[in-house]
Amino acid sequence: MGALLRSLEGKRVAIVVGSGGVGKTSVSAAIALSRAMEGGRTLVCTIDPARRLATALGLGSLGNAEALVPAEAFARSGLAPKGQLFAMMLDVKRTWDDLVARHAPDAATRDRILGNRVYQQVSGALAGSQEYMAMEKLYELSTERDYDLIVLDTPPTSHALDFLEAPDRILDFVGNETARKLFAPAIDAGRFGARLLQAGTGFVAKTLSRFTGSDVLSDVGDFLGQFQGMYDGFKERASAVRTLLTQPEVGFVLVASPSPLSVDEALFFHDHLRKAGMPVAGAVSNRVTPDLWPFPGGLPGTEPVAEALAAALASAGPGTEDLAARLALTLQEHQAFARSDAREVERMRRGAPGPHVAVPRLPGDVHDLSGLAALAAHL
Amino acid sequence: MSGSELLDRRLVVVTGKGGVGKSTVSAALAMLAARRGKRVLVAEVDARERVAPMLGGRPSGPVIREVLPGISTVDVDPRHALEEYALMVVKVRAIYQAVFENRVVRFFLRAVPSLAETLMLGKILHEARSETSGRPRWDLVVVDAPATGHAVQLLGVPRALLATVPGGPLRRDAEWMQALLSDPVRTAIALVSLPEEMPVTETAELDARIGKELSLPRGPVFLNAMPRELYTEGERERLRAVLDAPPPLGPAARAAVLQAEQRVRASAQATRLRELVGRPLIPLPLLAFDRWGRRAVERIADAMEGQV
Ligand SMILES: Nc1ncnc2c1ncn2[C@@H]1O[C@H](COP(=O)(O)OP(=O)(O)O)[C@@H](O)[C@H]1O
Ligand SMILES: Nc1ncnc2c1ncn2[C@@H]1O[C@H](COP(=O)(O)OP(=O)(O)O)[C@@H](O)[C@H]1O
Ligand SMILES: [Mg+2]
């Protein structure tokens, strides 16, 4: 067992973060798989699995449903887990809708909010909405289910801090006193019809309606008005989620590819987690090019290498000189990738002290349980 | 359309999955157009201001600036686009500040469907058709667009407005915007992909959406970071037998086998993508650079020569 999995041994929740495409989903599933192999009942909650991986985990198109990965799937990959692995796909929109349903005082309010265009924008496309709902779902799962380990895979965030900040940012708006005052005429308009808005006295609302059209504004007013009674419930829950994230049973896992941007992002997030008192369980540098040159000081120039290769190949017959030159070039290019990867792995190791693992670029995608097991072997 | 007349367009929008090389391709297209004597603007949308540094300049800001002879860049962000537009509407800066600089109002504006996209796209398209003394201000505007989903939102704005706004100035804006965007003589949407499973799947879906859902002119598909074909099957066999030979042969054989395997997987994905999009791809080489900057972009531009 590698350093990361060891560090996760006492945890009940692992949250896997990093920029898009670095391998978050694969790492999440591999962590959950490995605990299941040892006898745990684990769940991986993912958001954007590659299609073949989704199929391998038995994730259909149905969102938000926890499904047991069937024994046959393990058998096909030659794996015999002592425990159980569950997988689910987060459905952001449905999680929002469920949350509204949970807090709405009555069915009429619920339906009115669900049909509101501003609500649809907030729950669908607003920055941070996915992150907010991922946290919400995690809270629900961790309080209402009895998994030994829940691994939360996270959306390809454009702003890493959305995880920590989006809930408050979104709730501050919907429950904001100033907002209610600013949009007061619009709130009235929402209740009593759009006519009032045109005659409304609110300076801000009037200026804005020139800008966006008055029906959009009355949608905002309506949304804020309907939300008013639910705000406290939402707020309480968001603060419970925040408290959960600081518990020692939770561990964040940072994943980065060995590229400067991805490492920058992971380290930025690492610093903020530390400041917010949230436990970091470890870091993964994923898809690292291996260093193939055994001597210190790096490769000699391409030409001496080509000559040495030509000599080594000469015994093998004619037509090898051109091969030697190509091989020298390939080795040199490979080592250039390995060098720049090593530099970024080192930066990650220094910037995020604690358990750190480097996972090599595996042959082929990680698209089934055996691929996940191969990945887990490096964690 | 093949890539061959791509640079004769007025507007080329470059999009694709995150990290596939959109900024690189945008920068290289600009470089190539500038080599042909064109005046080019690269507009970065939500793109982390990466293009100007790739061309050897400081990161772009909200004001258009020349980074290389013939190439200017600008960073189009919702905040500044909103400011410009809002000032046009309310005219008085004090009113603008009182209303639009309010934190709550800012949030509200983000929650208004498509407002940010409308303003950003409006600003870019305005540059693409602006003229100074009877001649286009730019021969070519390259848009380094956001990744897939956001790009579709961005490009779908005029269409959505036309469907919902019955009349007035906003509708007239939507009309010229859509006319420019959907005109295959002036505009092309170029896609960038990588020869890997997920990017290929996403590119094919994006290509279909651009054609069917948005009815916009589909341009070439760039297949970035394609490893070269260097070793024959016979050579690979021979190399596999010497993986443990003393250096340099052993390490070189390992590097070559890894490279060859990567090439095989990449070719399979290239074939898949070509079949899915139903047209030829423009391959761009996988390059080994310690730091990704202007020299790398020059090499990509060289590789594009003759293909666009
Ligand atoms: N160590 C690895 N070696 C080879 N391929 C990998 C590795 N880790 C991930 N992949 C592949 O990279 C792609 C992106 O991985 P994914 O886990 O979906 O990333 P993310 O969730 O961060 O977007 C997938 O096709 C996956 O199979
Ligand atoms: N052809 C290529 N060969 C090798 N590396 C590449 C190539 N194209 C891009 N890269 C790498 O990928 C990174 C991301 O490229 P970029 O153009 O910024 O992508 P995007 O704009 O789509 O996010 C670059 O910094 C570079 O390291
Ligand atoms: Mg993912």
Ligand SMILES: [Mg+2]
């Ligand atoms: Mg970019």
